[in-house]
Amino acid sequence: MRDGANQAEFAALYARVHLDLLRYVLTLLPDRHQAEDVVQDTARLLWRKFADYDPAQPFLPWARKFAYFEVLKFRRSRALREKYFSDELLDLLAEEHAADDNQLTQGREALDGCLQKLDEVSRQLLKDRYGDEIPLEELARRQGRKVNALYVVMHRIRQRLLECVNRTLKAEGWT
């Protein structure tokens, strides 16, 4: 059933959860490109199954179930060495994801303030890496630095921001 009203309704729902699905899939399959492919496959599957969706229920949990099965399908299609995590861990990550939803949402808001506190050099590195999508190897070459040194810098930035976000959440009463 692919009438225009359904398509518009699906598009509106999907546009709202697209990033959440990517976050979820990336947790289970931590490779950006593979995760994006799985999310695309999930979107197609969701559209095919949209007639079964109960509009009285929230869309995201419904969509996540299909995303999970798409991740499993993807893992089955790959050699064992390409599986990032064990099946046991994958199940735990999938199970626990929804429980962290609210905290992760608050964390994203807290990240704004933490990014503002970041020094200019670190901020510029994030901007080059994520805004202009320049690989760290290329950035290292331009800056005349060793790439391993940049990996360490990236790790420190991520860790600093993570701790800043957690301090903010703690101050707001999250445990």
Added chain:
Amino acid sequence: MSKPHDYEELTELVSRLLDEQLDEAERARLNDLLLSGPEARRVYRQMVDQEVEFGCRFMAEADRELAAQGNIVPFDFAAERAAARRTWILRLAAAAAMVAAPVLVWLANRTPRVTPAIVARVEPGRGELQLLDQQGKAVVITTPVELKGGAKVALNGKDASASLVFPDQSRITLAGPGEVSVQPDGATMLQLQRGHLSATLGTNLARGPFHLQTSNALVRVEGTRFTARETAGLTEVSVEAGRARLTRRADGREVEIRTGQFAVADNRMGWVVGYLPGDDGRWSEDFENGLPTGWRGQLVSEGLPPDSKHGLKAVRTQEPWGTFDVVELPAEWNHGLFILNTNSVLHLTYRMAKPTWLNVFMHTIPPHAAPGEKAMFVLRSEQFPGARTEWATVSIPFARFVRKVPDPVTGELHFTGGPPRAGERACTIAFTAPHELDLVFDKIWVTPDGPAEEKVQLLP
């Protein structure tokens, strides 16, 4: 919010994972650490979430900066050059601020001395095409001209069209009013005010992202084929190959679309994302959930095959050119309903209580069509509708449709052309006759392959 045991090691391994640096042993160790407790997995989820946020925020920031700078569009290695240039400017500005403010002001205000080079050729089509020089003086172009760095062309008129061809054979076709600028350093700035733009990018342009500015969106495309349409403040972008990130100017909201998707937004609604006609070439309608939007026909619920709740019966329709009985698929003139290939097959489950003849017309968008271009076909079928009154499914290759083409001598249009080509998109199909049609469809569907010859199966 307690830190898990081995927090340092955990965050370092997750960081290496995100940078795609993990080796097998580290991957196994990370697996063990994450199995060790929920706190470790929470940290991991946070770090992954943070990584996605970096991508969203900094990509939006980069697009906003480009827009503020006049939406300079990278062209031919320009992605790298632009990034390097921005970093260089920041460093230079910081050094200058420390040394002397007047020097900074001078640096900021000076005009780079660039020798214009030929960067593209503009080919006029319909309507008026103007070449604007840097002083804003306009010259009307009637033959192809080479564009130098710094040039701007403007297209005027509702039905106007023109093409920009780059040295790598990248081609951008504009239809309707619009402006395209080529920056002094060879980068392009593309602004679409109204109308339609389609781009097939060659090796050079496809190497870096391509930026487009519309009235309410900034579009960053990585890929080789895409189209954009701007009508009455509504922006629509479709990606045939590649990906595009779209940022709404009003609130910075973003969506990313990929091959086979389109996104639409205006100043009031957020992005709406949809799919272009299935690239798997499948489409179906069985009317089981009632009368779908856009169809012409009357929903019926009696006299149907077993297990069927609804069907669609032909209805009498008054048209300016006569009165007809008709069943018609919902017309989708922009993207089509489904994509055809040379083996595509139309399947119809139907019954005709009073056997008679009828016409089956189809409109399509040909591959690489000019804006608004459509093709028309009629079905030459031996088996449909056929002299039968029982329920049957007929499978008809789309190769049975013939195209309406002009007679080479008289110029009159006749259905004497070939079948639909691969990549052609069907916009609608109409089953129609000037007399009464006691015709009911239970299901209509399309598959990308099937029997090469027409085939009829009676329903049990």
